[in-house]
Amino acid sequence: MSIPVIDIRDLTKTYGRARGIEQVNLEVEEGDVFGFIGPNGAGKSTTIRVLLNLIFPTRGEASIMGMDIVRDSKKIKLSTGYVPSDANQYSSMDVDEFLGYCNGFYRTGNGAARIIELSELFELDRKRKISDLSMGNRKKVSIIQSLLHTPRLLILDEATMGLDPLMQARFFELLRSENRKGMTIFFSSHTLSEVQLLCKRVAIIKEGRIIKVEDIETLRKRQLKKIHIEFAEKADNGIAGLGGIENTPVVSGKTLQFMYSGDINDLVIKLRDEQIADLTIEEPSLEEIFMHYYN
Amino acid sequence: MNKNLFIKELKGNAFSLLMWTMVITVLISLTMSVYGTFLENNSKILAIMSILPEGALQFKGISNVDDLFSVLGFYTANNVIYMLVLGSIYAIVLSSNILIKEEYNKTAEYLLSWPLTRSGIFFSKAAVVFLNVIILNTVTALAGFIGMEIVQREPYSVRAFLILSLYTLLLNLLFGTIGLFMSTLVKRSKPITTLSIGLVLILYFTDTLSKITDSLSKIGYLSPFKFVNVDTVNPEYGLEFMNLLYFFGLSLILTILSYRLYKRKDIYL
Numbered sequence: 001m002s003i004p005v006i007d008i009r010d011l012t013k014t015y016g017r018a019r020g021i022e023q024v025n026l027e028v029e030e031g032d033v034f035g036f037i038g039p040n041g042a043g044k045s046t047t048i049r050v051l052l053n054l055i056f057p058t059r060g061e062a063s064i065m066g067m068d069i070v071r072d073s074k075k076i077k078l079s080t081g082y083v084p085s086d087a088n089q090y091s092s093m094d095v096d097e098f099l100g101y102c103n104g105f106y107r108t109g110n111g112a113a114r115i116i117e118l119s120e121l122f123e124l125d126r127k128r129k130i131s132d133l134s135m136g137n138r139k140k141v142s143i144i145q146s147l148l149h150t151p152r153l154l155i156l157d158e159a160t161m162g163l164d165p166l167m168q169a170r171f172f173e174l175l176r177s178e179n180r181k182g183m184t185i186f187f188s189s190h191t192l193s194e195v196q197l198l199c200k201r202v203a204i205i206k207e208g209r210i211i212k213v214e215d216i217e218t219l220r221k222r223q224l225k226k227i228h229i230e231f232a233e234k235a236d237n238g239i240a241g242l243g244g245i246e247n248t249p250v251v252s253g254k255t256l257q258f259m260y261s262g263d264i265n266d267l268v269i270k271l272r273d274e275q276i277a278d279l280t281i282e283e284p285s286l287e288e289i290f291m292h293y294y295n
Numbered sequence: 296m297n298k299n300l301f302i303k304e305l306k307g308n309a310f311s312l313l314m315w316t317m318v319i320t321v322l323i324s325l326t327m328s329v330y331g332t333f334l335e336n337n338s339k340i341l342a343i344m345s346i347l348p349e350g351a352l353q354f355k356g357i358s359n360v361d362d363l364f365s366v367l368g369f370y371t372a373n374n375v376i377y378m379l380v381l382g383s384i385y386a387i388v389l390s391s392n393i394l395i396k397e398e399y400n401k402t403a404e405y406l407l408s409w410p411l412t413r414s415g416i417f418f419s420k421a422a423v424v425f426l427n428v429i430i431l432n433t434v435t436a437l438a439g440f441i442g443m444e445i446v447q448r449e450p451y452s453v454r455a456f457l458i459l460s461l462y463t464l465l466l467n468l469l470f471g472t473i474g475l476f477m478s479t480l481v482k483r484s485k486p487i488t489t490l491s492i493g494l495v496l497i498l499y500f501t502d503t504l505s506k507i508t509d510s511l512s513k514i515g516y517l518s519p520f521k522f523v524n525v526d527t528v529n530p531e532y533g534l535e536f537m538n539l540l541y542f543f544g545l546s547l548i549l550t551i552l553s554y555r556l557y558k559r560k561d562i563y564l
Contacts, residue, residue, distance in 0.1 A: 015561075054407050055561040077410040087404035087564065092307070104299035105409040145405065 010060035035199030036188040081146035085158035091131040106149040135162035232275035327442030367451040383470040390474030398484035465542040472549035479556035
């Protein structure tokens with residue numbers, strides 16, 4: 001077994017009375033594209049800020065590439081890139097100055113060439129002042145600063161916010177190509193569709209706790225079906241007694257709708273004696289699976 | 296110490312250093328330029344001085360009205376407010392913002408994601424504070440020296456002038472470390488400029504009050520201004536060991552404390 005790129009063990013961060021994160025455990029393997037999803041305020045950014053040592057853990061520990069996040073923070077950052085969700089760049093600088101400043105902290109030789117290459121890819125004018133840039137353009141600057149030293153690990157926090165669809169597609173293409181070259185990606189987002197597009201594995205965080213870590217395919221195929229029944233007469237509530245129904249069925253008039261994780265045969269047998277006008281069994285979207293874990 | 300960060304901070308703070316240095320230099324030059332007129336009107340001025348309460352001039356370092364007519368006495372009395380007070384305000388405003396501006400400007404997430412240690416950030420920024428305060432003091436003291444050389448009519452003690460300049464520098468550096476210390480204590484990320492300026496003024500008036508009111512003489516020890524000897528016309532004027540110990544000791548302690556606090560500080564945006 002190789003050492004996980006990110007290894008979080010029982011990590012807790014509390015701020016006074018406010019909730020931070022509770023007993024978070026996560027392992028991200030080398031070469032993974034790992035999704036980290038949850039609504040705003042669930043603890044995604046807190047987890048990332050602890051990993052980057054902006055804030056100190058209350059309890060527990062974590063390591064990145066085998067190095068301790070507190071003790072070896074500087075060394076970790078030599079091979080880690082980060083796109084923050086809500087941070088400002090130095091507004092008095094122009095794009096070139098900002099990226100040059102950032103590049104000055106690394107010892108890699110090809111940062112300057114990377115800046116030019118990536119600015120061209122994202123069609124970014126490097127002579128513009130940071131303060132004059134739109135949100136999307138600032139995001140591009142942020143993405144470039146995270147990649148100019150060719151990191152082994154890239155941490156993204158709501159990294160597509162503000163990017164137009166074309167740029168988002170280019171960005172994802174770039175991420176896939178970097179991933180093929182060996183870069184591990186930690187992708188934090190509250191938008192499931194983009195996580196679904198990019199990630200192989202995903203962790204769901206809710207109220208500061210990890211509630212599920214799963215392969216994205218398993219999560220989608222994990223038996224969970226969206227069942228929609230339209231009865232001929234009136235909706236039969238008797239079906240609610242069936243095992244494997246994951247939520248309270250929604251009844252309206254003649255229709256009944258629920259999430260089902262039980263044996264599909266049991267359902268069919270149960271429905272055999274019913275007069276049914278219509279039946280649909282669907283693969284739920286990730287959004288629905290996600291909402292399901294939240295309820 | 297990180298060279299990249301140090302140079303960026305030096306550049307970023309150059310304009311304000313230039314402005315403050317210019318303003319203080321101009322104020323000193325203007326003051327020194329009226330010295331001649333002041334001497335020519337000495338009988339009128341003495342008449343005004345005689346009605347002032349005893350002690351009213353003491354806080355400016357003048358124990359005897361005649362001292363005002365020596366060029367160094369004149370320089371000291373008029374420039375205390377510029378160099379001691381304005382210089383300290385410059386130092387504390389710079390130092391109390393230099394670390395936390397990354398937080399309230401929300402740039403800390405970039406800075407702290409780059410390969411830098413907390414120590415590297417702290418000492419690079421502290422070095423910029425110290426260097427800027429030294430530059431401000433050197434230039435303004437030089438302006439004062441040139442001014443005195445031009446307007447002097449009788450010789451004065453250059454040694455006393457240099458000692459006063461050193462005291463001024465030490466006071467300004469101390470306020471620099473007080474600013475660093477305050478900024479590592481604040482939890483909420485917003486500028487503490489008003490608080491910093493207020494602190495300098497309160498400490499200055501505490502010292503003033505203790506000098507003109509006998510019953511309050513003890514409270515002067517709360518203020519760093521108390522430890523700046525401005526009695527430049529006194530033939531025995533010199534550097535006092537206890538005062539030097541106070542400035543070096545307190546500055547060192549505050550720097551170490553600030554460093555230790557910053558090393559463990561949670562940076563929120």
